[in-house]
Amino acid sequence: MKQSKAEWILTKPDQFTHRHRIFINNPVMMQGMGLAPLVVLATSGKNALMLAVAAALLLTPSRLLACLLSKPLPLSEHGGSDELENRLLFRGLIYCLSAAVVYLAVYPLLEGWFGTDLLTLGIYLPLLTVEPLLIYRFGRVQEPPRKALVKGLRTTAGYALVLLLVGCVRELLAYGTVFGFQAADFAPLPVAALPAGGFILLGVLCAVWRALVRKYKDFLVAEARNQVLANHQKEANREG
Amino acid sequence: MNEVMETVGIFFGYAVLALFAQNAIFTRALGVSRLVQLTGDNRTSSLLFGVLLCVTQVLLAPLAWYLGGLAGRLGLGASARPLVYVGCIALVCLAEHLVLQLTNLPRKDQLLRILPLAALNSCVLGTVLITRTQAFTLTQSVGFGLGSGLGYILAVMLVTEAQTRLSNSQTIPSAFRGLPILLIYIGILALAIYGFTGHTVIL
Numbered sequence: 015m016k017q018s019k020a021e022w023i024l025t026k027p028d029q030f031t032h033r034h035r036i037f038i039n040n041p042v043m044m045q046g047m048g049l050a051p052l053v054v055l056a057t058s059g060k061n062a063l064m065l066a067v068a069a070a071l072l073l074t075p076s077r078l079l080a081c082l083l084s085k086p087l088p089l090s091e092h093g094g095s096d097e098l099e100n101r102l103l104f105r106g107l108i109y110c111l112s113a114a115v116v117y118l119a120v121y122p123l124l125e126g127w128f129g130t131d132l133l134t135l136g137i138y139l140p141l142l143t144v145e146p147l148l149i150y151r152f153g154r155v156q157e158p159p160r161k162a163l164v165k166g167l168r169t170t171a172g173y174a175l176v177l178l179l180v181g182c183v184r185e186l187l188a189y190g191t192v193f194g195f196q197a198a199d200f201a202p203l204p205v206a207a208l209p210a211g212g213f214i215l216l217g218v219l220c221a222v223w224r225a226l227v228r229k230y231k232d233f234l235v236a237e238a239r240n241q242v243l244a245n246h247q248k249e250a251n252r253e254g
Numbered sequence: 255m256n257e258v259m260e261t262v263g264i265f266f267g268y269a270v271l272a273l274f275a276q277n278a279i280f281t282r283a284l285g286v287s288r289l290v291q292l293t294g295d296n297r298t299s300s301l302l303f304g305v306l307l308c309v310t311q312v313l314l315a316p317l318a319w320y321l322g323g324l325a326g327r328l329g330l331g332a333s334a335r336p337l338v339y340v341g342c343i344a345l346v347c348l349a350e351h352l353v354l355q356l357t358n359l360p361r362k363d364q365l366l367r368i369l370p371l372a373a374l375n376s377c378v379l380g381t382v383l384i385t386r387t388q389a390f391t392l393t394q395s396v397g398f399g400l401g402s403g404l405g406y407i408l409a410v411m412l413v414t415e416a417q418t419r420l421s422n423s424q425t426i427p428s429a430f431r432g433l434p435i436l437l438i439y440i441g442i443l444a445l446a447i448y449g450f451t452g453h454t455v456i457l
Contacts, residue, residue, distance in 0.1 A: 046290035046433050050376050053283040099366040103351050106370035107344045114337040121333035137383040140336040141376045146287045149374065209283055210448060213441030221427075221434035228429075 017245050020238035031231065035168035038231065041147055042176040043223040048147035051138040052180055053212035059193035061135070062181025064128055066174035068139055071120040072113060073148055073173070074166030080112035080151070081162035088156035105152040113143035147173060184215060265397035268390070272401025275451040278377045279409035280444040282384075284402075285377030289410060290436060293417040298368055299361075300414045301407070306365065306372035308403025310346055311381055315399030318342045318382040319392050339382050347373045377406050413440060 023030050031038045041047040048069070056062045087101045087108070117140065124132055124139075132139070142148060147169065151157065157165070182192050188207035190198035205211035278284040285307075292300055318339055325338045347369065354366050372378075381402040385395040416439050420426060426435055 043433075047287050049287045049290065049437075050283045050285070050380075053286065095363055095367070099363060102367060103347055103370040106374045107340075107347065110340045110374050111337070111344065114340045117336050118333050137380055137387060140332075140339075140383060141284075141380055143336040143340060144374055144376050144379045146291065152370070152374075205445075208444075208448070209281060210441045210444035213283070213437050213444060217430075217434045217437030217441060220437060221429040224432075224434065225429040 015237055015241045017241065020241040020245075023234055023238040024242065027231075027235070033168075035165070035172040036175060037172075038227055040172045040176060040223065041169050042173060043220050044227070047150060048145055048173050049216070050141060050145065051135075052177060053216060054209050055135060055138050056177050056181040056184060056212070057188060057207045058185040058191075059178065059182045060131070062177040064124070064132065064135060065138075065181075066177045067127070068120065068124055068135070068142060069147070069173050069177070070170045071123065072116055072142055073170045074163060076109075076113040076116040076143075076148055077151065077162045077166040078159060079116060080109040080149075081157055081159050083112060084108045084152070084156065089154065091155050102153060106149065109149040109152040110144050113148050117143055180212075180216060180219065183219070184212065187211075187215070261393050264391075264393050265400075268394045268397035269401035269404070272381075272398045273405040273408065274447070276402075277405040277409060277447060278381065278402050279406065279413075279440065280447045282380065284380035285375045285406060286440070288371065288375050288377075289406075289413055290433060292371075292410065293414050293436065294432075298371070299364065300410045302361065302364060303368050303372050304403075304407030304410045306350075306368055307375060307377060307406055308400070310343070310350065310373045310378055311399040311403035312396065313349070314342060314346045314378065314382060315385065315396040316392060317346060319385065319390070319395045322382070322386050335383070335386070336379070339379055339386075342382070343373055343378060377402065412443065 033039070035041060039045075042049065042052065051065050055065060084105050087105050089097060089101060089105065121139075151162075184206045186192050186197055187203040188201055188205075188211070190196065190201045203211065206215055272278070276282070279286055279289060292298060292303055321338060321342050322335075325334065330338065350369055350373070351366070354362060354369065359365060381399055382395075385398055390398060413436065417436060420435050420439065421431070430438070
């Protein structure tokens with residue numbers, strides 16, 4: 015571990031963890047975003063893959079477009095209640111309408127790739143346009159376009175990872191298959207295919223994920239502390 | 255007279271259907287991300303949030319029914335559906351915003367802050383998309399919109415109450431505290447609803 019990274023972990027742990035949208039600060043497992051499609055539709059690897067592709071095509075472009083369009087109505091870090099009352103709704107509408115405009119271009123692509131299978135996503139595909147995962151930035155401080163692009167890509171990767179994980183686990187438990195291939199002779203938990211099973215399974219996965227994150231954070235802090243101590247020791251030896 | 259009674263019956267029938275058997279949260283997980291965020295947000299009143307969402311649903315239902323039908327007749331395909339319905343939500347939101355600005359309702363500031371969170375929600379868009387895909391009539395759409403909004407309020411109150419009790423419980427393992435136990439709780443409530451109604455999600 016580099017000295018600068020070690021110091022960063024020790025001095026600004028929140029800032030460090032906030033950037034890691036794939037594991038440490040996953041949008042689903044840590045913040046509960048994008049739950050509706052995950053709970054109802056991610057019942058198989060194939061469904062999860064279609065949702066992941068749709069989210070990948072929608073999330074970053076719509077975030078970037080909304081970021082550019084909402085520039086005249088920025089929210090500042092210490093803005094008062096007047097700023098929120100006057101701007102929040104308009105920013106929200108900009109973010110949702112941007113996602114709906116991007117959806118116009120994305121839908122034919124998805125239809126071309128997945129054909130009639132896309133119909134299995136039902137209302138949950140258009141619903142992505144108002145998912146907090148895509149539009150949550152409307153209530154936050156205005157971000158520059160480059161940051162919107164980078165964070166959009168990271169969030170997409172984190173969401174796609176969880177979608178595929180949940181989709182495969184639920185397919186295995188509910189049907190004994192993974193991506194349609196037989197993996198077990200029986201279906202151990204058929205209720206996993208229902209939304210109720212989705213909630214319960216996601217709750218359990220979320221608990222495991224959070225426990226792993228806690229362990230990993232402790233490990234990182236210990237590593238960073240050791241690194242800083244070792245470097246101080248080296249400097250002291252050199253001076254001595 | 256019979257026609258009026260029949261219309262009233264259909265209206266309340268669909269409202270009850272959306273409230274219990276097809277509850278937005280427990281059977282379709284609509285708006286569940288916002289619900290989870292709401293339970294951890296002490297600044298936002300869950301009840302006001304639910305009421306605003308319900309009012310938006312009821313006002314939106316006839317507008318979305320009319321404009322959705324018009325878009326269908328004009329040949330706008332599935333790709334334009336979110337744009338049409340988000341546009342309808344925008345019109346309703348702006349009207350509500352204007353009314354809140356012009357009147358002097360108690361807790362006006364909080365209402366203005368909550369309005370975008372309540373209206374730009376997958377429960378609101380999801381409900382109008384269901385009424386469209388299932389080709390509901392105007393009466394059925396408005397009844398379903400009202401029931402869906404009331405169902406969301408019911409879910410918000412149940413989950414907020416549970417969150418308060420669960421967050422103080424020391425018997426829950428630390429890894430399960432917060433979001434995980436809340437998801438499991440919603441799942442168990444959803445299972446209880448299936449016990450009464452059975453379960454098939456019509457997408």
